[in-house]
Amino acid sequence: MVLANPHFQKLPSxxxxxxxxxxxxxxxxxxxxxxxxxxxxxDIKEPLVPSxxxxxxxxxxxxxxxxxxxxxxxxxxxxxLQELIALHDYPFLHIHPDEIFISDGAKCDxxxxxxxxxxxxLVALADPSYPVxxxxxxxxxxxxxxxxxxxxxxxxxxxxxxxxxxxYLASPNNPTGVAMTKEALEPWIYxxxxxxxxxxxxxAYEAFITGSCPHSIYEIEGAxxxxxxxxxxxxxxxxxxxxxxxxxxxxxxxxxxxxxxMRRTDTKFNGVSYxxxxxxxxxxxxxxxxxxxxxxxxxxxxxxxxxxxLNQLGLxxxxxxxxxxxxxxxxxxxSSWQFFELLLHQAHILTTPGAGFGPCGEGYxxxxxxxxxxxxxxxxxxxxLRT
Amino acid sequence: MVLANPHFQKLPSxxxxxxxxxxxxxxxxxxxxxxxxxxxxxDIKEPLVPSxxxxxxxxxxxxxxxxxxxxxxxxxxxxxLQELIALHDYPFLHIHPDEIFISDGAKCDxxxxxxxxxxxxLVALADPSYPVxxxxxxxxxxxxxxxxxxxxxxxxxxxxxxxxxxxYLASPNNPTGVAMTKEALEPWIYxxxxxxxxxxxxxAYEAFITGSCPHSIYEIEGAxxxxxxxxxxxxxxxxxxxxxxxxxxxxxxxxxxxxxxMRRTDTKFNGVSYxxxxxxxxxxxxxxxxxxxxxxxxxxxxxxxxxxxLNQLGLxxxxxxxxxxxxxxxxxxxSSWQFFELLLHQAHILTTPGAGFGPCGEGYxxxxxxxxxxxxxxxxxxxxLRT
Numbered sequence: 001m002v003l004a005n006p007h008f009q010k011l012p013s014x015x016x017x018x019x020x021x022x023x024x025x026x027x028x029x030x031x032x033x034x035x036x037x038x039x040x041x042x043d044i045k046e047p048l049v050p051s052x053x054x055x056x057x058x059x060x061x062x063x064x065x066x067x068x069x070x071x072x073x074x075x076x077x078x079x080x081l082q083e084l085i086a087l088h089d090y091p092f093l094h095i096h097p098d099e100i101f102i103s104d105g106a107k108c109d110x111x112x113x114x115x116x117x118x119x120x121x122l123v124a125l126a127d128p129s130y131p132v133x134x135x136x137x138x139x140x141x142x143x144x145x146x147x148x149x150x151x152x153x154x155x156x157x158x159x160x161x162x163x164x165x166x167x168y169l170a171s172p173n174n175p176t177g178v179a180m181t182k183e184a185l186e187p188w189i190y191x192x193x194x195x196x197x198x199x200x201x202x203x204a205y206e207a208f209i210t211g212s213c214p215h216s217i218y219e220i221e222g223a224x225x226x227x228x229x230x231x232x233x234x235x236x237x238x239x240x241x242x243x244x245x246x247x248x249x250x251x252x253x254x255x256x257x258x259x260x261x262m263r264r265t266d267t268k269f270n271g272v273s274y275x276x277x278x279x280x281x282x283x284x285x286x287x288x289x290x291x292x293x294x295x296x297x298x299x300x301x302x303x304x305x306x307x308x309x310l311n312q313l314g315l316x317x318x319x320x321x322x323x324x325x326x327x328x329x330x331x332x333x334x335s336s337w338q339f340f341e342l343l344l345h346q347a348h349i350l351t352t353p354g355a356g357f358g359p360c361g362e363g364y365x366x367x368x369x370x371x372x373x374x375x376x377x378x379x380x381x382x383x384x385l386r387t
Numbered sequence: 388m389v390l391a392n393p394h395f396q397k398l399p400s401x402x403x404x405x406x407x408x409x410x411x412x413x414x415x416x417x418x419x420x421x422x423x424x425x426x427x428x429x430d431i432k433e434p435l436v437p438s439x440x441x442x443x444x445x446x447x448x449x450x451x452x453x454x455x456x457x458x459x460x461x462x463x464x465x466x467x468l469q470e471l472i473a474l475h476d477y478p479f480l481h482i483h484p485d486e487i488f489i490s491d492g493a494k495c496d497x498x499x500x501x502x503x504x505x506x507x508x509l510v511a512l513a514d515p516s517y518p519v520x521x522x523x524x525x526x527x528x529x530x531x532x533x534x535x536x537x538x539x540x541x542x543x544x545x546x547x548x549x550x551x552x553x554x555y556l557a558s559p560n561n562p563t564g565v566a567m568t569k570e571a572l573e574p575w576i577y578x579x580x581x582x583x584x585x586x587x588x589x590x591a592y593e594a595f596i597t598g599s600c601p602h603s604i605y606e607i608e609g610a611x612x613x614x615x616x617x618x619x620x621x622x623x624x625x626x627x628x629x630x631x632x633x634x635x636x637x638x639x640x641x642x643x644x645x646x647x648x649m650r651r652t653d654t655k656f657n658g659v660s661y662x663x664x665x666x667x668x669x670x671x672x673x674x675x676x677x678x679x680x681x682x683x684x685x686x687x688x689x690x691x692x693x694x695x696x697l698n699q700l701g702l703x704x705x706x707x708x709x710x711x712x713x714x715x716x717x718x719x720x721x722s723s724w725q726f727f728e729l730l731l732h733q734a735h736i737l738t739t740p741g742a743g744f745g746p747c748g749e750g751y752x753x754x755x756x757x758x759x760x761x762x763x764x765x766x767x768x769x770x771x772l773r774t
Contacts, residue, residue: 001584002505002552002583002585002642003504003507003508005502005503006505011654013646014650018653043459045458046456047452047456049451053447056443056444056662057448060440060444061444063435063443064436064439066433066434069432069435069628071625071628104491107655107657108655115392117391117392118393119392120390121389121390132654132655135654136654139651139654165388197388197389198389238456238458240459241457241459241460241660242660242662243659243660254389260395263400263401267498267518267522267523268523268526269494270491270492270495270627273491273628273630274628275629
């Protein structure tokens with residue numbers, strides 16, 4: 001008799017974000033007049049900038065003409081985009097275009113990369129962390145070592161005192177919003193080399209870095225031997241609904257994962273839509289860069305205002321400087337789900353309870369703080385947070 | 388030390404189609420003046436029809452406006468598209484919109500579905516078959532039972548005399564171009580029910596059926612209990628470069644795969660681009676249907692001409708009636724790779740060697756026969772096929 005993959009039984013029955021969305025939908029059903037401010041999922045709010053819209057339409061028109069129609073593209077992505085990425089995102093970092101794999105999302109990449117690694121691998125990841133790392137590890141039968149990230153260690157995971165095979169590092173971090181410094185990253189490269197481990201560096205939020213933290217793991221010496229990097233156009237260019245990201249797999253890794261990932265990509269994927277890749281290419285044009293940098297600046301300003309307001313309310317916050325996420329301590333005697341419920345039902349503000357990201361997330365909620373800080377503040381001020 | 392997934396070692400080092408593409412690229416390098424007619428990969432040739440181009444541009448403009456911008460969509464797909472599919476593709480077949488999962492390709496679906504099944508499952512598939520079924524089974528550690536499809540059994544696989552857990556059936560078939568009749572499908576549903584097995588029915592080419600063969604497995608009684616169906620806009624609407632397809636997972640399956648696939652989809656996927664889903668929706672408009680039906684008719688006419696020409700040259704062919712593929716016997720004393728080489732180097736016609744699809748494909752080449760039958764014929768006539 002056919003059986004399901006037994007590893008799926010180890011998963012919580014529902015992925016975190018649909019669960020949160022359901023809570024918001026229930027409220028909306030009960031109180032249809034409520035206007036919920038959605039600071040839960042990390043979904044971008046501004047529309048696509050004009051350069052991207054133009055690129056999409058131009059590419060659609062190209063697809064309507066015999067001479068410029070594009071059928072199947074290279075499963076790894078079009079060279080025009082790989083080349084732009086190497087040039088603009090990795091100047092001086094010696095990333096070759098054919099080390100770049102274009103995909104339809106950082107979520108997909110960070111999960112699917114597990115397919116090419118031994119199911120017996122031991123995976124290390126931060127607690128709290130983006131739930132996909134955990135769920136994808138469990139689905140493929142891997143065991144996990146959690147690295148507690150707390151106020152005491154500045155929410156920066158430290159290499160463990162034992163061997164692991166695979167490590168997920170996200171910087172700027174989701175959910176804590178904290179970016180890792182060069183000094184915090186270096187021991188990880190040293191560790192990975194000593195232990196013959198592979199590091200998956202999730203840099204989906206690098207566009208939000210304001211300080212001096214590295215934007216790429218390849219700024220750290222030796223990273224080309226042990227690190228894979230993931231980046232996304234979702235947050236940097238509002239592609240959450242368009243779907244495009246990429247993964248860098250250096251050909252110089254200690255374990256030759258480049259040909260394996262190519263084999264998997266050729267077999268299980270057929271490339272990202274041509275018109276979406278053209279839209280991604282438009283983000284590197286002079287005009288595109290100008291429009292997007294203005295957009296990111298607006299988001300960053302909102303996050304900064306948000307942080308100030310939360311602090312004025314007496315709430316302790318972390319992150320929110322190099323990332324759009326603010327990691328906010330719950331008021332005394334509130335668990336993270338309780339504070340989440342209070343914010344949702346009494347202020348109609350949707351956040352994500354920290355405990356949903358792992359046990360060390362207990363006592364926090366995550367704000368994706370890029371919109372409506374003033375309205376949110378007004379609603380928060382009306383709450384009694386010290387009950 | 389980190390190790391690669393050992394199952395990948397069981398794969399041939401390269402996926403079939405990149406290998407074929409490389410052969411064509413080498414010829415082009417040696418003889419830059421050669422104009423290769425590409426009948427190798429199943430890639431569509433005509434540009435997108437006007438309704439689809441308009442839908443893409445309209446959706447792109449929507450994404451550029453605050454009031455109509457769409458961020459993350461439902462990972463399963465937008466309801467507007469699920470609803471259209473249920474209505475137009477499954478009238479009277481009782482497929483509910485939420486049993487439909489929109490994805491970025493039939494290739495991805497037919498491979499990824501393996502993730503939710505026990506790695507110990509025994510998989511049955513046709514020899515010859517689409518290489519993805521084989522490779523995806525091997526990658527996930529599964530064992531395979533091959534079902535020989537030969538001239539003797541009309542290239543239709545019969546249920547085996549033993550238990551298997553999972554069966555891939557493609558109708559119309561790729562590579563043989565043969566569609567299965569209702570009478571050929573019924574024993575499979577009976578078998579799957581008796582053996583508690585799951586059937587994956589790949590109907591990517593259903594738009595090309597001219598005769599009375601079923602377009603959907605759900606036309607067979609009992610299929611809702613044991614069958615998953617895959618369809619694609621790639622061939623029916625020229626989406627090879629846009630990327631959109633879907634998979635039907637009934638909630639009434641004997642093994643409850645619907646919630647498992649939902650869990651996987653939520654965790655490892657973020658939905659298909661909104662604008663691509665809008666383009667898929669346009670295929671169901673009155674104008675879209677008209678334009679696409681004319682397009683398919685042109686392809687079908689070319690395939691029919693092709694078949695006649697090949698037969699006139701004394702070549703024996705199968706398929707090409709309900710599918711754009713013609714399964715052509717090689718001339719005496721030619722292996723399928725030898726005939727492939729002859730066609731490529733002496734006629735500059737790219738095909739796919741049958742042996743690339745499995746041992747029973749030896750002695751055949753596959754023509755994706757949708758374009759330039761006259762020019763191809765001219766070149767083929769100049770060859771001596773009886774050497």
